Amino acid sequence: MTERTSITPTHRYRNNDKAVGVGNAFWDMSERNGLAGIVAELQDGVLHTPEGHEFVNFTCCSYLDLDSHPKVIDGAVDALRRFGVLDHCIPRSRVQIPALLELEASLGELFGAEVVSAISAGVASAGLLPLIASGHLGNGTRPLMVFDKYAHVSMAGAKPACADETEVVTCGHHDVGFLEDMCKRYQRVAYVVDGADSLGGYAPVQELAELQEKYGLLVYYDDSHSVSAYGERGVGYIRSHCPIRDERTITVATLNKAFGTSGAAILLDGYAKPAQRVIERFAGALSYSQPMNTAAVGASLASAEIHRTDELTALQGRLRAHIELFDSLIKTEQTGTTYPIRVVPMSDETVIEAGRQVYEAGFYVSPVFFPIVPRGTAGLRVMLRAGQTEEQIRALGAVLVEVGALPEEAAP
Numbered sequence: 024m025t026e027r028t029s030i031t032p033t034h035r036y037r038n039n040d041k042a043v044g045v046g047n048a049f050w051d052m053s054e055r056n057g058l059a060g061i062v063a064e065l066q067d068g069v070l071h072t073p074e075g076h077e078f079v080n081f082t083c084c085s086y087l088d089l090d091s092h093p094k095v096i097d098g099a100v101d102a103l104r105r106f107g108v109l110d111h112c113i114p115r116s117r118v119q120i121p122a123l124l125e126l127e128a129s130l131g132e133l134f135g136a137e138v139v140s141a142i143s144a145g146v147a148s149a150g151l152l153p154l155i156a157s158g159h160l161g162n163g164t165r166p167l168m169v170f171d172k173y174a175h176v177s178m179a180g181a182k183p184a185c186a187d188e189t190e191v192v193t194c195g196h197h198d199v200g201f202l203e204d205m206c207k208r209y210q211r212v213a214y215v216v217d218g219a220d221s222l223g224g225y226a227p228v229q230e231l232a233e234l235q236e237k238y239g240l241l242v243y244y245d246d247s248h249s250v251s252a253y254g255e256r257g258v259g260y261i262r263s264h265c266p267i268r269d270e271r272t273i274t275v276a277t278l279n280k281a282f283g284t285s286g287a288a289i290l291l292d293g294y295a296k297p298a299q300r301v302i303e304r305f306a307g308a309l310s311y312s313q314p315m316n317t318a319a320v321g322a323s324l325a326s327a328e329i330h331r332t333d334e335l336t337a338l339q340g341r342l343r344a345h346i347e348l349f350d351s352l353i354k355t356e357q358t359g360t361t362y363p364i365r366v367v368p369m370s371d372e373t374v375i376e377a378g379r380q381v382y383e384a385g386f387y388v389s390p391v392f393f394p395i396v397p398r399g400t401a402g403l404r405v406m407l408r409a410g411q412t413e414e415q416i417r418a419l420g421a422v423l424v425e426v427g428a429l430p431e432e433a434a435p
């Protein structure tokens with residue numbers, strides 16, 4: 024028998040040997056130390072494990088605690104009763120119950136955009152980015168796709184599919200100079216970036232808007248991390264600051280973080296109905312997989328209603344106060360920003376043990392360390408929420424100092 028061929032992958036845009044090889048060791052170590060694989064029930068904001076341990080979660084992205092709001096829960100139940108079906112299983116482009124249309128009208132009013140819903144932001148990006156790459160979403164010109172180096176994995180994961188449609192490159196974080204160079208060289212450029220990124224920064228929307236005006240740059244923002252937590256009526260960072268409201272700006276946002284429900288919103292301006300049809304028919308899983316189900320729609324309608332009231336402003340205020348309280352206790356690189364995530368620096372050697380002690384004291388914070396983050400940037404990731412109490416935040420601060428965090432000098 025002749026020798027059978029072995030395959031050498033190109034790994035131009037992804038590499039599972041590296042991802043699994045590097046990442047699995049991190050997860051195994053976290054799990055061995057009891058800081059991953061935790062199962063616990065939620066009661067009145069406190070998690071309870073079957074072994075009897077109680078802790079407050081300080082690594083949950085439901086920044087306004089709307090996911091357990093009584094009106095959001097009732098909204099889900101009411102919609103199930105009103106529409107009488109969880110998910111009428113057939114592509115919506117053929118037949119749909121009016122649930123999604125009702126939700127999209129409500130979210131459209133809230134965000135001041137044309138809204139197409141999706142079951143998740145990950146699914147939305149996986150479907151939309153290849154359509155942008157081929158020019159079918161945009162102005163018809165096939166763009167050079169420039170992915171920001173730190174674009175969330177839900178977007179970066181679409182690189183291979185985009186690369187089959189056009190040229191794909193990765194640029195430095197917020198490298199506007201590089202983008203301008205590309206805009207001078209290519210007929211069209213599309214830039215893929217987070218609106219608010221997990222490092223605590225926001226996209227340079229004004230500088231990007233200049234490139235949008237000057238060269239017709241298309242910007243694809245994922246604003247999942249700031250919607251609801253930021254801006255009037257929780258419209259998020261991009262809808263608050265981006266002046267370009269036409270075909271050149273596309274924004275997606277999950278409804279699963281501060282919005283407190285499930286699903287995602289694709290925010291469009293200046294895209295006529297036919298473009299929205301192309302999305303429904305060709306944006307990957309949006310065309311053939313399940314849409315948001317009726318419970319998620321009902322919960323989202325209720326959350327959107329809360330966004331229209333002073334209650335949202337009050338919740339945002341509580342979140343901001345909690346962030347400021349934490350900053351007054353512990354020094355981090357993010358101190359002073361409006362973003363709800365803090366990384367409390369620790370060494371690669373001590374971070375797991377520190378995380379374990381904090382957990383034993385009744386708080387979950389997630390350790391991040393090499394190889395998941397570069398050497399020298401390990402730390403305990405802390406997320407503030409409106410629903411935490413001042414007492415809990417102060418107690419966490421005290422424990423963090425005990426395990427080696429740097430107290431803020433002015434700390435009381």
Ligand SMILES: *Cc1c(COP(=O)(O)O)cnc(C)c1O
Nearest residue numbers: 143144145175177245247277279
């Ligand atoms: C959390 C997150 C997502 C995932 O959202 P899903 O709706 O759960 O897919 C996508 N993008 C960013 C930037 C996120 O932070």
